[in-house]
Amino acid sequence: MKAIVWQGTNSVGVETVPDPTLLLPTDAIVRVTSTAICGSDLHLLDGVIPSMEKGDILGHEFMGEVVEVGRDVRKLKVGDRVVVPFNIACGACDPCRRGLFSACDNSNPNHRMAEALYGGVSGGGLFGYSHMYGGYAGGQAQYVRVPFADVGPYRIESDLRDEQVLFLTDIFPTGYQAAENCGILPGRDVVAVFGAGPVGQFAARSAQMLGAANVIVIDRVPERLAMAAAAGCQVINYEQEDVLIALREATGGRGPDHVIDAVGMEAHGHGPGALVDTAKQRLKLSFDRITALRWALLSCAKGGTVSLPGVYGGLIDKVPMGAAFAKGLTFKMGQTHTHRHIGPLLSRIEAGEIDPSFVITHRASLDQAPDLYRTFRDKHDGCVKVVLNPWA
């Protein structure tokens, strides 16, 4: 089959690789009908996520049709049309039973790698996202092996198009969970979203769905800001305005009640702090560049929530912790517990509250994916979200 393969830092390619097979009786094989490139795939492209190996198949946002199931699979059947959460969960451990699916104890075969980095605990496995997260082959391919087939895949029975349900696998629940984590008081709270990439877009629209009085979106790419403005968000271009002053003005000096950092570890930003971050990351002294996080802590209102859907990988310094303490902020973060959001969010799509396909700017075949990785990374050509058809 054809698959997108990580070939080294800043190099992905289309390769012909063996078709996946069932490795365990609880596995299923899914024929991928649509897959997407995620913003966090760019961290893999840049090589800032450790433990990638040449030849790894990328991709963690995908959906398709079940073509084979293992003998212990009970709920899923051949022919089912499914969306598959990007994180892999066992469904049986204590975190899974509490709905904390991304914190699954059991799904990561390489638990010791993550334990060494993260204080003796490992999160669950992820599709196509480094060996530290399990080393599972990803879904930017014609077929994919799906472990724990009775736990992850969610059957789509309505006739919604792929493009309307594909993002239930990651960016929609991720943006939604970021907004939900804020504990928004409807009609009262103002929410600021740093980063108007795909997750930022869904965070902003989710904050609106949850009743935010106003949603302010901060970015520097005009197309992204225009997309947020089209949804009725107030927008700030940080290259044209002083973000902190603009946010104070927009909130009567209080600051946003909640701030969502949908940027994560590869913030651009400017000023001496951003330069130091970049230099340290290049020298491998640090994984993370944290301009967005600094702005989040400095701008957030007293008693507010800083919600982090953006990915952080390692150690950070020069964090304005004093500001966070003085204002009594709450931090909420972590990988998305995708499994628990799919059903409720699908209902919202079916009810016409949101059509997630608004975020798509590029549609292509797998062969065009390497070029589109670069287009997406460089934010050229108005690129916000790329959807791939593995059979085109």
Next chain:
Amino acid sequence: MSEDRPIPNPNDPAALPEADLTETGTAHLPTLERSVMGSVGVALMGAGLRSARPFQKLVLGGVGAGLTAMAATGRNPIAAALKIRQTGHGEVLVRDAVTVGKPADVLYGVWRNLTGLPRLMTHLQSVEVLDDTQSRWTVQAPTGTVSWDAQITADEPGHRLAWASLPGAAIENHGEVVFRTAPGDRGTEVVVRLAYRPPGGTLGAVTARLFGEEPAQQLRDDLMRFKREQELGFAPTTEGQSSGRATHGGQA
């Protein structure tokens, strides 16, 4: 579990005493090891000083001085850096814990079936049950297989199991597994503490570690394998999956 099994009575001086499993910090060198180290260190320093070749002088002198310093302070900084922990008797101590979503008596039952343990612990080759409390353990070591006899020193069904190797064991060791009901409905906390006297003292432990033997990691892996076996009935894997490596003749 029969009530009349001859479990050693702690008040009976003839029985194996319950060994101490408390941690005293990193790498306190036992007296014997200190004096050996001290003499070797001084000898090496002397050889270094006498050597005509400057490189040899430096290396021998340096190593000698290091050993002498370790012997004098009673601390092994390499062992400390490698996080090798010890009991008060100079044994290497390894401890870890895992919470498993099953009742304590079920998990205890799995451990009490000693012959099944090699399935949980990959470095164990076999456990042969000799009678109610004695058993023969065989492990895979870099030099081949090593066997010793062990005795159960405490057996509290559903709560705790402790053992000790019998005198003359190639690797003297003792330890315990404690099963504690976790708060809430989370199942059971399984706590393992084991202590052993590595051949060659702390230096032996350091050498083993440098050659990739990591008992603490082994224990961690064993506990996770146990948890997954109990909660899932299998271990997750990616072995044999497709990748771009297979097309270039590499392993899939």
